[in-house]
Amino acid sequence: xxxxxxxxxxxxxxxxxxxxxxxxxxxxxxxxxxxxxxxxxxxxxxxxxxxxxxxxxxxxxxxxxxxxxxxxxxxxxxxxxxxxxxxxxxxxxxxxxxxxxxxxxxxxxxxxxxxxxxxxxxxxxxxxxxxxxxxxxxxxxxxxxxxxxxxxxxxxxxxxxxxxxxxxxxxxxxxxxxxxxxxxxxxxxxxxxxxxxxxxxxxxxxxxxxxxxxxxxxxxxxxxxxxxxxxxxxxxxxxxxxxxxxxxxxxxxxxxxxxxxxxxxxxxxxxxxxxxxxxxxxxxxxxxxxxxxxxxxxxxxxxxxxxxxxxxxxxxxxxxxxxxxxxxxxxxxxxxxxxxxxxxxxxxxxxxxxxxxxxxxxxxxxxxxxxxxxxxxxxxxxxxxxxxxxxxxxxxxxxxxxxxxxxxxxxx
Amino acid sequence: xxxxxxxxxxxxxxxxxxxxxxxxxxxxxxxxxxxxxxxxxxxxxxxxxxxxxxxxxxxxxxxxxxxxxxxxxxxxxxxxxxxxxxxxxxxxxxxxxxxxxxxxxxxxxxxxxxxxxxxxxxxxxxxxxxxxxxxxxxxxxxxxxxxxxxxxxxxxxxxxxxxxxxxxxxxxxxxxxxxxxxxxxxxxxxxxxxxxxxxxxxxxxxxxxxxxxxxxxxxxxxxxxxxxxxxxxxxxxxxxxxxxxxxxxxxxxxxxxxxxxxxxxxxxxxxxxxxxxxxxxxxxxxxxxxxxxxxxxxxxxxxxxxxxxxxxxxxxxxxxxxxxxxxxxxxxxxxxxxxxxxxxxxxxxxxxxxxxxxxxxxxxxxxxxxxxxxxxxxxxxxxxxxxxxxxxxxxxxxxxxxxxxxxxxxxx
Numbered sequence: 001x002x003x004x005x006x007x008x009x010x011x012x013x014x015x016x017x018x019x020x021x022x023x024x025x026x027x028x029x030x031x032x033x034x035x036x037x038x039x040x041x042x043x044x045x046x047x048x049x050x051x052x053x054x055x056x057x058x059x060x061x062x063x064x065x066x067x068x069x070x071x072x073x074x075x076x077x078x079x080x081x082x083x084x085x086x087x088x089x090x091x092x093x094x095x096x097x098x099x100x101x102x103x104x105x106x107x108x109x110x111x112x113x114x115x116x117x118x119x120x121x122x123x124x125x126x127x128x129x130x131x132x133x134x135x136x137x138x139x140x141x142x143x144x145x146x147x148x149x150x151x152x153x154x155x156x157x158x159x160x161x162x163x164x165x166x167x168x169x170x171x172x173x174x175x176x177x178x179x180x181x182x183x184x185x186x187x188x189x190x191x192x193x194x195x196x197x198x199x200x201x202x203x204x205x206x207x208x209x210x211x212x213x214x215x216x217x218x219x220x221x222x223x224x225x226x227x228x229x230x231x232x233x234x235x236x237x238x239x240x241x242x243x244x245x246x247x248x249x250x251x252x253x254x255x256x257x258x259x260x261x262x263x264x265x266x267x268x269x270x271x272x273x274x275x276x277x278x279x280x281x282x283x284x285x286x287x288x289x290x291x292x293x294x295x296x297x298x299x300x301x302x303x304x305x306x307x308x309x310x311x312x313x314x315x316x317x318x319x320x321x322x323x324x325x326x327x328x329x330x331x332x333x334x335x336x337x338x339x340x341x342x343x344x345x346x347x348x349x350x351x352x353x354x355x356x357x358x359x360x361x362x363x364x365x366x367x368x369x370x371x372x373x374x375x376x377x378x379x380x381x382x383x384x385x386x387x388x389x390x391x392x393x394x395x396x397x398x399x400x401x402x403x404x405x406x407x408x409x410x411x412x
Numbered sequence: 413x414x415x416x417x418x419x420x421x422x423x424x425x426x427x428x429x430x431x432x433x434x435x436x437x438x439x440x441x442x443x444x445x446x447x448x449x450x451x452x453x454x455x456x457x458x459x460x461x462x463x464x465x466x467x468x469x470x471x472x473x474x475x476x477x478x479x480x481x482x483x484x485x486x487x488x489x490x491x492x493x494x495x496x497x498x499x500x501x502x503x504x505x506x507x508x509x510x511x512x513x514x515x516x517x518x519x520x521x522x523x524x525x526x527x528x529x530x531x532x533x534x535x536x537x538x539x540x541x542x543x544x545x546x547x548x549x550x551x552x553x554x555x556x557x558x559x560x561x562x563x564x565x566x567x568x569x570x571x572x573x574x575x576x577x578x579x580x581x582x583x584x585x586x587x588x589x590x591x592x593x594x595x596x597x598x599x600x601x602x603x604x605x606x607x608x609x610x611x612x613x614x615x616x617x618x619x620x621x622x623x624x625x626x627x628x629x630x631x632x633x634x635x636x637x638x639x640x641x642x643x644x645x646x647x648x649x650x651x652x653x654x655x656x657x658x659x660x661x662x663x664x665x666x667x668x669x670x671x672x673x674x675x676x677x678x679x680x681x682x683x684x685x686x687x688x689x690x691x692x693x694x695x696x697x698x699x700x701x702x703x704x705x706x707x708x709x710x711x712x713x714x715x716x717x718x719x720x721x722x723x724x725x726x727x728x729x730x731x732x733x734x735x736x737x738x739x740x741x742x743x744x745x746x747x748x749x750x751x752x753x754x755x756x757x758x759x760x761x762x763x764x765x766x767x768x769x770x771x772x773x774x775x776x777x778x779x780x781x782x783x784x785x786x787x788x789x790x791x792x793x794x795x796x797x798x799x800x801x802x803x804x805x806x807x808x809x810x811x812x813x814x815x816x817x818x819x820x821x822x823x824x
Contacts (some may be wrong), residue, residue, distance in 0.1 A: 010820055027601070031620045046779065047607055079596030079637070081608060097597060097610070097708065139779045146782055154812040155624060156784030159617030159710050163781055165601055184491030185509060189439070189577055196459055196493060198509070205571030208443045212567060225491070296490075296509065298571045314816065325814065326821035328766050354740050367458065367551045369575055370558055372568030380821060397821040400566040402737065404726065408422055409738035409792060409809040 005383060006307055006342045009273045009283070014322065016269060016285055017312045020241050023173045027161055030153050032214045033171035034318030039147035042164050045139040049100040050078075052132040056113060056121060057104035058091035060131075063123045072119050076101060091121065100133055107132040139163075152319060172318030175241035177217040179206050180233055182257060183247045183296060184225045201298040201369060202246040209305045210244075212400055213313050217244075231260050238264060238289045241316065244309060247296035257293055258282060266291050274341040274383055277366040278304040299366045303344045306378060306397065324397040327377075329356035335381060335388045342383045346375035347396060351407070358394055376402055417795060418719055418754045421685045421695070426734065428681060428697055429724045432653050435585045439573055442565050444626045445583035446730030451559035454576050457551035461512040462490075464544040468525060468533060469516035470503035472543075475535045484531050488513060503533065512545055519544040551575070564731060584730030587653035589629040591618050592645055594669060595659045595708060596637045613710040613781060614658040621717045622656075624812055625725050629656075643672050650676060650701045653728065656721060659708035669705055670694060678703050686753040686795055689778040690716040711778045715756050718790060718809065736809040739789075741768035747793060747800045754795045758787035759808060763817070770808055788814055 022036040051057060057076070062068055070091040074084050078097035086092055086103030094100070094107060106129050114122040140146050140163065147160055153171070161169055180203075187197035189204070203219050210217040218240065223233040234257070237243035245257055258271060261284055271282040271293065277300035282293030292309050294301040306324065314322035329349065337343060345364060349356040358379055361371040377396035381388065388394060434448040463469060469488070474480055482503040486496050490509035498504055498515030506512070506519060518541050526534040552558050552575065559572055565583070573581055592615075599609035601616070615631050622629040630652065635645040646669070649655035657669055670683060673696055683694040683705065689712035694705030704721050706713040718736065726734035741761065749755060757776060761768040770791055773783040789808035793800065800806060 007820060027616060028619065031623045042605075043607060046610065077596070077637070079598075079609075097595075099608075134777065134779050138775075138777060139781055147785060151785075152813045153620075154785070155617050155620035155714065156781070156787060156811075158620035159613045159714065160781050160785040162601060162616035163611050163613040163710070165599075165605070165611050167601060183509075184489065186491075187577075189574060189579060193454075193577070195455060196511075197491075198458065199575050199577050201571045201575040204439060204574035205567050207440065208565075208567035208570035211443045225489070298575070302567065302571065311820075319816065321813065321816035321818050323817055323820045325817045363550075365546065365550060367546050369551055369568070369572050373559060373563075373566070373572040375568060395821055398815070399568075400815075401564045401733065403810070403812075403815050404731065404733035405735055405737045406733050408419060408723075408735045409807055 004270050004273050006273055006275050009270055009281070010308060010311060012269050013283055013308050013312050014315055017290055017316050019172055019316055019318055020175050021173045022170055024168045025171055027158065027167055027169060030161070030169050030171055031155070031158060033153050033174070035147055035149050035151045035153060035157070035169065036172050036318065037170040038145045038149050039161065039164060039166065041140040041142055041144050041146050044137040044142050045163060046134055046136060048136050050097050050134050051094045051100060051107045052096065052134050053107060053109040054095050055107050055109040055132065056091045056123065057086060057094045057100050057107050058123065059086060059088060059104060060106045060127055060129045062089060063108070063126050066126045067122050067124050069116055069120055069122045072121055074101065105129045150318065150320065152321070174215050175313055175316040177210050177215055177242045177244065177313070178220050178237045178240035179203050179210070179217050179244045180220040180223055180237050181247050182223045182225070182230065182245060186222045186247065188222055202296070202301050205298050205302050205372070206244055206246065206294070206305060209302065209310070210313070213310070213317065215313065225256070227260070230257065231264070234260055234264055238266070238286050238291070241289060242313065243289055243291045244294060245291065246294040246301045261291060275307070276339065276341045276343045278307070279341065281308065283308065297366045298369045299372050302372050303378065307344070324399070326395050326397050327356060328393055329358045329396050331379070331388055331390060331392045331394045332357050332359045333390050335360070337381050337385045337387045340383050343381040345379040345381060346371040347377050347379045348374060349376045349396065349402070351405070356396070358396055375399055416682050416685050418685055418687050421682055421693070422720060422723060424681050425695055425720050425724050426727055429702055429728050431584055431728055431730055432587050433585045434582055436580045437583055439570065439579055439581060442573070442581050442583055443567070443570060445565050447559060447561050447563045447565060447569070447581065448584050448730065449582040450557045450561050451573065451576060451578065453552035453554055453556050453558050456549040456554050457575060458546055458548060460548050462509050462546050463506040463512060463519045464508065464546050465519060465521040466507050467519050467521040467544065468503045468535065469498060469506045469512050469519050470535065471498060471500060471516060472518045472539055472541045474500060475520070475538050478538045479534050479536050481528055481532055481534045484533055486513065517541045562730065562732065564733070586627050587725055587728040589622050589627055589654045589656065589725070590632050590649045590652035591615050591622070591629050591656045592632040592635060592649050593659050594635045594637070594642065594657060598634045598659065600634055614708070614713050617710050617714050617784070618656055618658065618706070618717060621714065621722070622725070625722070625729065627725065637668070639672070642669065643676070646672055646676055650678070650698050650703070653701060654725065655701055655703045656706060657703065658706040658713045673703060687719070688751065688753045688755045691753065693720065695720065709778050710781045711784050714784050715790065719756070736811070738807050738809050739768060740805055741770045741808050743791070743800055743802060743804045743806045744769050744771045745802050747772070749793050749797045749799045752795050755793040757791040757793060758783040759789050759791045760786060761788045761808065761814070763819070768808070770806055787811055
């Protein structure tokens with residue numbers, strides 16, 4: 001249990017957690033969830049051969065020696081069904097998305113024709129069969145699986161669910177998450193101002209980290225350093241799928257929260273990880289709940305959330321992509337590393353040719369919450385590193401806000 | 413207006429839209445919004461010099477010739493205030509986060525000491541002044557600006573807002589968005605099944621694309637190809653900050669929706685963009701509203717949303733990062749390009765050494781919605797491209813779901 005690496009601790013967490021089950025949600029509320037069922041097409045789409053252009057549906061043989069003048073027998077709009085069969089020397093005026101009439105084997109766009117009269121058109125070019133026709137079932141075929149269980153529901157998936165008219169959809173249930181702060185030194189958001197206290201930033205930073213995943217957590221409040229009060233709070237927290245307990249620096253998660261959790265039936269899997277910030281970082285398994293004991297200061301607590309709680313919650317939601325996206329980028333300055341723990345340095349990123357330049361947010365003290373509010377990524381300094389020189393190629397985990405950039409993508 | 417490039421059209425859109433104003437929201441609801449005020453610290457944090465370790469607060473001069481045995485005069489926990497002054501030969505037991513008592517100038521961690529009795533401790537090593545002390549104001553200084561107007565509210569920002577006890581915060585208001593589909597061929601989600609109709613996927617795909625930004629749009633429904641009905645729907649839509657109108661393939665956005673919008677006072681800025689999919693793509697400005705005329709088929713509509721509506725909505729929300737993040741990656745196969753429009757190819761990405769391999773989702777017909785549900789990115793084929801060879805370095809705009817990856821970041 002001593003000298004547990006970040007990777008090894010992550011593996012324990014991710015192996016331990018279980019998916020809390022399946023539920024049905026409305027199409028309007030399913031974005032970001034994970035499909036728990038295969039979805040099949042319930043019709044051919046398009047339901048018939050349709051025109052891909054505004055133009056004329058005709059028999060290709062009739063225009064083999066174009067130009068040729070044809071008789072317009074019908075106008076077909078999207079939503080109309082053709083009523084006539086196109087015979088030799090005939091054509092139908094057709095709009096994009098409208099069904100190709102029987103008899104016609106091709107479509108020619110209006111730009112390649114010339115009006116002769118209301119009922120006659122001159123076709124100026126020859127055209128092969130099946131030109132500008134979208135064949136029946138091109139988009140989907142009745143009965144085929146169009147979406148697989150396990151897919152994350154992105155807007156494209158929502159569109160496909162609407163295409164098969166799924167009003168409700170089976171998804172993995174979201175874990176219910178409770179957040180508890182501990183410590184006599186803490187001042188609640190709505191408590192009166194006391195210059196000697198420390199505001200409870202942890203509850204709200206963790207709340208927001210959970211909200212990023214689309215989960216609305218419950219804030220249990222602040223447990224004071226009083227054994228029975230703490231026990232009652234923890235007991236309440238264990239009614240949720242996931243309990244996040246942070247702080248309690250005066251007595252320490254290891255001295256006080258941990259034995260109370262154990263007395264409540266929680267099996268602790270680990271309580272220290274070789275990382276900085278975040279050395280005291282605990283994880284336990286209860287009958288119906290998973291408990292994370294996070295460090296007391298907000299920076300450490302947030303970094304531990306990123307490394308352990310985030311992948312756990314995403315796994316519980318049914319995701320297979322559970323870790324923050326990483327990029328390889330260029331470090332702009334030296335970073336010293338004189339211990340044997342993995343370090344997560346809060347960094348800012350600047351675009352440069354083909355990649356990014358990485359710069360520390362400044363002082364990395366774990367009490368400096370501004371370093372998290374400015375951070376665009378967490379640079380990983382491996383445990384065995386002897387320090388990194390300016391110009392080194394480094395790995396950065398991208399934090400929230402980095403899904404978008406200032407400049408338009410590419411030149412076009 | 414002819415031959416308008418994607419970049420030029422984006423510039424028109426982004427220059428035209430305006431921020432709809434400022435509102436106050438609760439801390440619990442501010443994630444993802446943009447700060448509309450500077451935030452100042454309202455206290456020093458920490459409020460006093462605090463210990464960074466569990467250990468002993470003492471006078472460094474007393475241990476210049478360590479080992480030395482000192483008298484323990486007090487126990488100080490986080491949340492306690494010291495009641496005594498440390499004199500020569502004395503120390504105080506101190507917990508992480510607790511105030512350093514007067515008289516003491518340094519802290520030594522418990523691991524470097526040895527208990528002698530309940531009231532005496534042997535200090536084994538010498539220690540410099542200010543060791544393991546977090547100075548008052550290290551985290552923030554009373555009155556300093558800790559968060560700037562214009563910052564996106566990430567979890568780190570939420571933590572900082574909680575640290576300064578902001579129950580409410582001023583943010584840019586979200587635009588109100590209405591979505592309208594048009595066309596006789598469309599079948600609503602709750603309409604009875606009709607094999608000859610096409611389900612209205614657009615309304616829901618666009619809904620989800622708007623939801624990604626944290627905005628809940630209003631779905632106006634489907635306007636049939638009937639002038640007065642369309643006019644009423646559009647008039648209703650113009651009551652919102654942004655109106656998205658898609659479809660109407662039977663009559664065309666250019667033949668029918670556009671003149672109706674103009675009759676309603678909308679000044680059209682453009683109605684065609686040199687792109688594929690999405691050639692018919694309109695943008696107009698009304699007195700209190702911005703209107704996007706999107707193509708009728710869902711793939712084109714979604715791509716146009718990505719390129720034009722997304723940056724517009726993010727700009728209106730106050731963001732400066734308004735475009736999808738792009739990566740440079742390796743194309744695994746040839747892509748032909750025989751026209752002079754910018755093409756957006758739906759692609760999947762596979763991790764490879766230092767970057768990604770890019771592969772088309774398959775057939776790129778704009779009626780093939782599956783290509784959007786599988787897509788992880790949009791590969792940009794510039795208008796002037798003569799085609800791209802396998803192995804080419806290409807630009808890919810990352811779509812939703814790509815903020816996370818399968819593997820843990822780095823090795824640690």
